[in-house]
Amino acid sequence: MQYMLLIYFTEADYKTRNDEQNGAITREYMTYTQAIRESGHLVGADRLGSVTTATTLREKDGKLLKTDGPFAETREQLGGYYIIEAKDLDEAVSVAARMPGVRFGAIEIRPIMAMPAQS
Numbered sequence: 001m002q003y004m005l006l007i008y009f010t011e012a013d014y015k016t017r018n019d020e021q022n023g024a025i026t027r028e029y030m031t032y033t034q035a036i037r038e039s040g041h042l043v044g045a046d047r048l049g050s051v052t053t054a055t056t057l058r059e060k061d062g063k064l065l066k067t068d069g070p071f072a073e074t075r076e077q078l079g080g081y082y083i084i085e086a087k088d089l090d091e092a093v094s095v096a097a098r099m100p101g102v103r104f105g106a107i108e109i110r111p112i113m114a115m116p117a118q119s
Helices: 011-016 019-038 089-097
Strands: 002-009 042-047 055-060 063-068 077-085 106-111
Touching: 002 011, 002 089, 019 042, 019 077, 077 089, 089 106
Parallel strands: none
Antiparallel strands: 002 077, 002 106, 042 077, 055 063
């Protein structure tokens, strides 16, 4: 089964660390990514741009509304994701628990409900 690991962190905290500290965290992520690639768990992963680059769309009263920024004002923002293959939630938790971001924010684990193939 596939799971999405959603990485939440506070962008303001990222900006308070110096380049050396952020570089060390990036290297940890690269090591983590290589490890789950080698273990066969990795399906895909990407880092997201800053919330300052986000655009949110909503429809209200039949009109499309476009808003700059994220949908909700929260302390933590979605910063990236991994898609992994795991036999069950316990294995997904085990894979996610090794992620560096667990020390700085939160990792949300959600099963992916695959869309049926179209014929």
